Amino acid sequence: MLRIRNSSLKSLRLWFVGTCTVISVVTVLSMALAQAPPTARPEEAAGASALNGASLDYFPRDHLFRILGRDVLSAKGEDMGRIVDVLFDEKGAPHAAVIDFGGFLGVGNRKIAVSWSALRFDLGEKKNAIALDLGREQLKAAPEFKPTESDKPIPVVAQPQSSPSETTPDSGR
Amino acid sequence: MSRSLRGLDWLNFFVANFQTGFGPFLSVYLTGVGWTQGAIGAALSAGTIAGMVSQVPGGAWVDAVRSKRAAAAAAIVAIMASALLIALWPALLPIVLAEVLHAFASSVLGPAIAALTLALVAPSAFGERLGRNARYLALGNAFAAGLMGTIGWYLSERAVFFLTAALGLPALAALETIRKEDLARPEIHRVAAPAVKPRDDGGLWRVLKDRRLLVFCACASLFQLANAAMLPIAAGMVTKRAGSEASLLIAACIVGPQIVTALISPWAGRAADGWGRRPILLLGFSALPIRGVLLAGFTDPYLIILIQLFDGLGAAVFGVLLPLIIADLTRDSGHYTTCLGVVGLAIGGGATLSTTVAGFMADHFGGAAAFLGLAAVGFCATALVWALMPETRPTTNTASA
Numbered sequence: 001m002l003r004i005r006n007s008s009l010k011s012l013r014l015w016f017v018g019t020c021t022v023i024s025v026v027t028v029l030s031m032a033l034a035q036a037p038p039t040a041r042p043e044e045a046a047g048a049s050a051l052n053g054a055s056l057d058y059f060p061r062d063h064l065f066r067i068l069g070r071d072v073l074s075a076k077g078e079d080m081g082r083i084v085d086v087l088f089d090e091k092g093a094p095h096a097a098v099i100d101f102g103g104f105l106g107v108g109n110r111k112i113a114v115s116w117s118a119l120r121f122d123l124g125e126k127k128n129a130i131a132l133d134l135g136r137e138q139l140k141a142a143p144e145f146k147p148t149e150s151d152k153p154i155p156v157v158a159q160p161q162s163s164p165s166e167t168t169p170d171s172g173r
Numbered sequence: 174m175s176r177s178l179r180g181l182d183w184l185n186f187f188v189a190n191f192q193t194g195f196g197p198f199l200s201v202y203l204t205g206v207g208w209t210q211g212a213i214g215a216a217l218s219a220g221t222i223a224g225m226v227s228q229v230p231g232g233a234w235v236d237a238v239r240s241k242r243a244a245a246a247a248a249i250v251a252i253m254a255s256a257l258l259i260a261l262w263p264a265l266l267p268i269v270l271a272e273v274l275h276a277f278a279s280s281v282l283g284p285a286i287a288a289l290t291l292a293l294v295a296p297s298a299f300g301e302r303l304g305r306n307a308r309y310l311a312l313g314n315a316f317a318a319g320l321m322g323t324i325g326w327y328l329s330e331r332a333v334f335f336l337t338a339a340l341g342l343p344a345l346a347a348l349e350t351i352r353k354e355d356l357a358r359p360e361i362h363r364v365a366a367p368a369v370k371p372r373d374d375g376g377l378w379r380v381l382k383d384r385r386l387l388v389f390c391a392c393a394s395l396f397q398l399a400n401a402a403m404l405p406i407a408a409g410m411v412t413k414r415a416g417s418e419a420s421l422l423i424a425a426c427i428v429g430p431q432i433v434t435a436l437i438s439p440w441a442g443r444a445a446d447g448w449g450r451r452p453i454l455l456l457g458f459s460a461l462p463i464r465g466v467l468l469a470g471f472t473d474p475y476l477i478i479l480i481q482l483f484d485g486l487g488a489a490v491f492g493v494l495l496p497l498i499i500a501d502l503t504r505d506s507g508h509y510t511t512c513l514g515v516v517g518l519a520i521g522g523g524a525t526l527s528t529t530v531a532g533f534m535a536d537h538f539g540g541a542a543a544f545l546g547l548a549a550v551g552f553c554a555t556a557l558v559w560a561l562m563p564e565t566r567p568t569t570n571t572a573s574a
Contacts, residue, residue: 069207078417084204100204101412104423105322106197108408141413146536147210 115158180350187344189313220272231280232514245285251278253341260334284510304442307492311434390519395554397523402531433485457490465548501565
């Protein structure tokens with residue numbers, strides 16, 4: 001500041017004009033950006049011609065969600081770990097979710113596959129978590145999911161009523 | 174002088190934080206930001222490979238560079254940068270870059286601190302001082318595990334990496350208090366600043382062909398082959414058997430041994446100077462087969478915590494005697510940290526193989542079989558020390574200076 005005051009009035013004016021210009025440019029730009037979403041209609045942004053005839057739908061953010069890395073809570077609110085993978089059956093329907101369960105700082109965690117039907121996705125209150133109809137005590141000793149063991153059946157834990165997949169052949173532990 | 178030594182204490186303490194976030198915890202963080210398991214595996218493998226590849230060049234660079242302090246400072250800044258990169262930009266390329274940067278920086282930092290230590294104290298006091306280094310490193314490890322576990326749980330996993338970067342600042346401050354004058358003392362000048370370069374070109378090769386160095390590399394490699402997989406498998410058993418307190422019990426399995434290491438490291442350093450290296454080395458190595466057999470026999474989570482305390486004995490002896498024995502073998506050669514890198518490579522190979530082999534055994538034959546296998550390897554390591562590893566302590570403490 002001292003330097004500016006010591007120099008001529010002209011340079012002070014230059015500073016003033018320069019600052020005003022920068023501020024106004026930033027303001028106009030930010031207004032333009034703020035205006036952008038409503039003006040650029042989705043249909044206009046990517047017209048039918050750009051997609052070569054494919055149709056395009058837009059969904060509100062809270063209607064669709066990513067699943068990898070999402071926290072899983074039990075009915076009692078226990079931390080059950082995170083979803084790290086989804087297993088599909090031959091028909092292309094999700095059959096099981098692999099959750100990364102337990103551990104401390106990444107040591108001692110176990111990957112366990114749980115039946116897709118044991119997951120509940122009513123994301124009403126806890127928007128970030130998925131509910132699981134199984135508790136820690138039911139999950140902790142389950143055989144681990146090993147993606148690399150191609151020759152062995154995959155153990156999937158499910159609720160008691162849909163029993164066939166709950167107990168699986170012992171994986172040798 | 175005492176100010177410099179206290180600086181070295183705190184340098185070891187804060188440097189311990191630099192490993193916590195980058196290993197298994199990174200996969201937890203990346204899982205949380207929606208990475209697939211395949212991508213996480215690739216990023217961690219890149220880190221493992223870089224960790225091995227960087228060992229010898231890192232050590233050689235520390236030997237070659239004039240200022241060990243500058244080398245340590247550069248490594249600390251690089252690790253801070255990689256932690257920030259991981260926190261701010263969790264995409265494949267930046268994460269791999271951060272892992273590689275962290276690996277190379279770690280391969281410089283460890284040897285640089287060892288070289289600073291060697292330059293700060295007289296040869297006769299080196300063992301005791303290494304014991305103190307190991308104590309502060311263990312305290313730092315315990316502190317880091319506790320603090321980062323808490324922050325990861327209550328704040329966010331990303332916060333752990335910001336904290337890692339922030340803890341680089343006290344590490345740099347501690348490094349700053351190590352005074353240059355204390356490093357340049359004439360009696361240790363040769364080792365502190367081998368800017369004189371290796372006197373004869375065959376020097377490094379001659380040092381590397383030393384049979385004692387090769388035997389020690391084999392022992393150290395076998396030690397890690399037996400050691401590295403024990404904690405992960407034991408922790409997995411705790412998850413399997415304990416209730417909601419499992420995470421706390423695993424934390425105890427990690428922190429407990431560090432406390433033991435902090436308690437006995439100074440004693441290990443003094444005893445290695447007093448009784449000699451061999452008896453202490455045998456003591457630390459023999460804890461390994463005992464731990465393996467006990468872990469195979471007992472599966473109660475609380476007993477596992479107690480058995481894990483043996484890890485502290487092994488870690489203390491290993492952490493003190495590794496830099497001590499290498500110093501015995503290379504003290505006047507100007508190749509000290511290069512040889513540390515060579516041993517580091519042997520250790521890295523053993524540790525990587527350990528988790529692979531023991532994980533395979535645990536999957537196919539059960540946890541007990543895996544622990545017995547690891548115990549057998551630990552027994553072989555101990556037997557190798559007993560049969561082939563000579564005493565390396567200089568015959569008279571004063572004559573070696």
